[in-house]
Amino acid sequence: MVGIAEFAAGSRTVPDAEEAIDSAAWPPLPDAGDWAGRVAAMLDELGYQVTLLAGATAPTAADLGAAVTRTIQEVGPDDVVIVHVITHGDQPPDLDTAYAIGADGRRDEACNVDAWVRTVVAGGDARPRTLFLLDFCRSGVATVPRWHRRPFQASNRAWVLAASAPDSDAFDCAFSRAVVQVLREVAAGDFCTHPSRPTVPYLAVSARIRDVLAGYHGDDVLLPVQEPTGTPIDTMTAARLDLPFFPNPDHRRAAFDDALASMDDRLAEFAREVDDLVDPRHFRDRAAARWEAGRRPGLFQGRERELRALSALVDGAAAAVPWIVTGSPGVGKSALLGVLVCAAHPTLRHATEEVWGHLPAPAATPHLAAVHARQQTVDAITASLLTQLAPESASESASAEALLEAVADRPVAPVIVIDSLDEAIDSEELSTRLVVPLTRVRRPDGSAACRLIVGMRPWEEFEPLRRAVARAGGTILDLDQVPATEMAGNLRAYVERVLRAGRWYGSVDGHWFVTAIADGVAATLTRTDDAEPRWGGFLIARLFAEYVAHTLPPVTDQAQAERLLAQIPASLPEVLEMTLRRPEVGPWMRPVLAALAHARGVGMPPKIIRAIAPLFAPEDLGSPSTRDVRRALADGRFYLRQSADVSGTSVFRLFHESLVEYLHAHPRAVSADAASESAT
Structure with missing residues (x-):
């Protein structure tokens, strides 16, 4: 990570001059060190080993080039490298390359960014996967090297995200500001990448950086809009692109098991x-x-x-x-x-x-x-x-x-x-x-x-x-035509297994209450007053038993057990409404589930859920944030199935068609009596 804020007088390219001449110092970039440090902190949080060169350690041009080249050449082919540089950029006339300027204000051949990319590409499989994040003017020239005549394939090991197009400028560390925000979203899991995927999709992250940068104007409303650019990709390859630069935090948590x-x-x-x-x-x-x-x-x-x-x-x-x-x-x-x-x-x-x-x-x-x-x-x-x-x-x-x-x-x-x-x-x-x-x-x-x-x-x-x-x-x-006594025995044994698999009810203190709860569930779900049941007993027993075992406070005395037995649900709507009425459940759970009742195919991604959920929410809730949607999905996890679309993004759907039907009919809050009537 490099952030150069102050520049000594050095060699600058002057328009119409045949060669670089000594000139006044490059203007300072007062925020460069700060934003380089913030990018470094986010990459450290994502698991990278970070070297920060900023402030007193800001390198000269020769030292900067040597540090980049040394890193590329010394690490192994299974490693992943990110090179982030905030400085001034210099593009000599008639040359399709750009140079990163060092703290000495000089342009050195060691800082030819085209050569950095070539070093990785020419090394083939012996080089690490490397991403260059270049926050300086004209940096986009590194994304389209003339010596590489075809779009890059997924096997390529050098990738560039540049703050500006090849012929335009970068301003106010805006690119690095966007990178920090997007890396924060990666670390928070806001991309909702499926836990089976070890990394957040590269194309999703790069597109998000572009969108964030497009909305940034700093303190100056007249600040030109930057045009970030990236390494061109073969469109036939893009769908299979799986680059390792942005670790998926949900995968890391899942890997504990x-x-x-x-x-x-x-x-x-x-x-x-x-x-x-x-x-x-x-x-x-x-x-x-x-x-x-x-x-x-x-x-x-x-x-x-x-x-x-x-x-x-x-x-x-x-x-x-x-x-x-x-x-x-x-x-x-x-x-x-x-x-x-x-x-x-x-x-x-x-x-x-x-x-x-x-x-x-x-x-x-x-x-x-x-x-x-x-x-x-x-x-x-x-x-x-x-x-x-x-x-x-x-x-x-x-x-x-x-x-x-x-x-x-x-x-x-x-x-x-x-x-x-x-x-x-x-x-x-x-x-x-x-x-x-x-x-x-x-x-x-x-x-x-x-x-x-x-x-x-x-x-x-x-x-x-x-x-x-x-x-x-x-x-x-x-399966509805089973004698009530046989069904009651099956349900009782099933609920006991579910409860005893939990931490509390499988303990010496909690197991005393298992039989009473299982008996109550079996009796409620095998009442014979409904000649044509709309809801299968095993589904309700499963949801209620999991809810008791993993969500409700543990039953610790007889009075608490009796209160629980008095509210055993007899239908799927009653189970759902019981969950929704819990005080710790956020206000967006029901609107999110109602939105998912309209999912098709493998499911709906969080971005679409976020857009649709307000249609089923009270007006005073406004629009949900990404974190609101993630919390609602976590609150409603018992009712969901999660899978991945072709891009690796998590998609969700209700786990049972009967939930779809109920939420179509009742997308907004209903009373306990209304939920009970839905079972008849």
């Missing part, structure tokens, strides 16, 4: 190997029956009879007939299918053993294809299944006919799992064009060509599918 980081890597490998619509996180988290499953033991409990029957189907021990798994939202459809997919897929099986190992799960099979249909088109789902079952056919045609033919031609009838059929973009078309034909397709010997398992809600528009399954001799498993 090495086992979780390992899980993410294996699941990412699985997703690349198979297809992104398989959505391994969906199946893993549903199978685990807990929020943020990671590498922790799964808490799925009960449904053993159903699991054994479905496992026999997957293992080939039962007849190859189609199955429908149906029931109200949150009754456990996806959890059942999650166990099957996690245990049966050869790659996912070992990475998720913790979530299914205590259950009667199927064996691994190479004859498995699975898709999570939420917000997916018929064509996308068809292509996903083809990619998994017959990659050679997927490259030629992704039609339903091609899939049916590929399924019929396989030597072994594959297991095909389609979860959340009702949440597809056009679920009725998906059922008609693809799923119903899959129930009918036969092998040459007349036997069923696949073992089809479909998870869906019991909607009327799926009646043709139910009839097709019945004609094929299949099974419709309605």
Whole structure:
């Protein structure tokens, strides 16, 4: 980090002169040392080892050039270097290069910034990844060296962000001011980069520096607008650009759990190997029956009879007939299918053993294809299944006919799992064009060509599918049609597992209250006064138990336990409203969740959430800051799923379709009575 504020008389280029001549000193840059120090402090916070040359240690031109060159040449190829310089810049006439001026006021060949870039590029893979942040006039000339005739590729090791265009000036340390602000946002996590990404995207940071600089005018409203510039990038490469200069603080926090980081890597490998619509996180988290499953033991409990029957189907021990798994939202459809997919897929099986190992799960099979249909088109789902079952056919045609033919031609009838059929973009078309034909397709010997398992809600528009399954001799498993005593036992055991997995209720002091809480939840959720339940007991039990275990103050006496039992919710809206009424929950949680009820595809990024949330907020709240949105997302984490878009930015969506429906109907605050009525 270099900030030169005072300059001795030296050699300056004078217009119309044939060579540099001695002249008066360069004018001072009184804030240069201060802003160089601030940039240094932010980079230190991000984990860099910083050398600051400013004030009394401000270098001469020769020393500055030597320090930059020495750093580039001495560090290793796996290191990352940032060179930040605030000084005057000098561009000789007719030369496509610029020089950084030293404290001695001189221009030295060692400070030819074009040569700095060339030193890194010419060294190839032996050089460190290096970013030059150049805050001086004409510095943009270093971004377009004449000797490099093509746009830079992602493998390039020298990158430049310059304060000004090649033929323009820089003013008032404005570029460095913008860099400090943006680095502060990086450190605070304001870019919302997904925790799986080790760095904040370079293009996002550089664009943000440009935007901040465009809005800076200092104390002088007549100050010219600077035009920062950067190393040109091949547009075909930009989407894959993954540069290591700006560490993602959320990744650093996630990496404290090495086992979780390992899980993410294996699941990412699985997703690349198979297809992104398989959505391994969906199946893993549903199978685990807990929020943020990671590498922790799964808490799925009960449904053993159903699991054994479905496992026999997957293992080939039962007849190859189609199955429908149906029931109200949150009754456990996806959890059942999650166990099957996690245990049966050869790659996912070992990475998720913790979530299914205590259950009667199927064996691994190479004859498995699975898709999570939420917000997916018929064509996308068809292509996903083809990619998994017959990659050679997927490259030629992704039609339903091609899939049916590929399924019929396989030597072994594959297991095909389609979860959340009702949440597809056009679920009725998906059922008609693809799923119903899959129930009918036969092998040459007349036997069923696949073992089809479909998870869906019991909607009327799926009646043709139910009839097709019945004609094929299949099974419709309605998880709502379970005896109340059996369901109560399953819920009780599940809530006990969730609570005992928490710190307090797993301790010698807290475990005394587990049974009473679990009994109360089971009794509330198995009342028989609702002939057609709208909300599945397991979803409500999961959310409430996690809420009790990880958010509410610990229950420490009988009176406190009785108060808790009196407010056990009977519906998903009641759980949500209970959370929203907590005094420590910020005012933006509900507007943010209401905005996410309108998310499509993989989800909505925080920038869009911030723009939409005010539509659902009281007028006196104004507009949320980035930190307001981040806090709301943290407050509502139990209700969210987080993933990454192609740029690495975190995107969010509500974790269950029933939440989407409720927040569509009730985007603003409702009374406790109104929330209770939503369950009926």
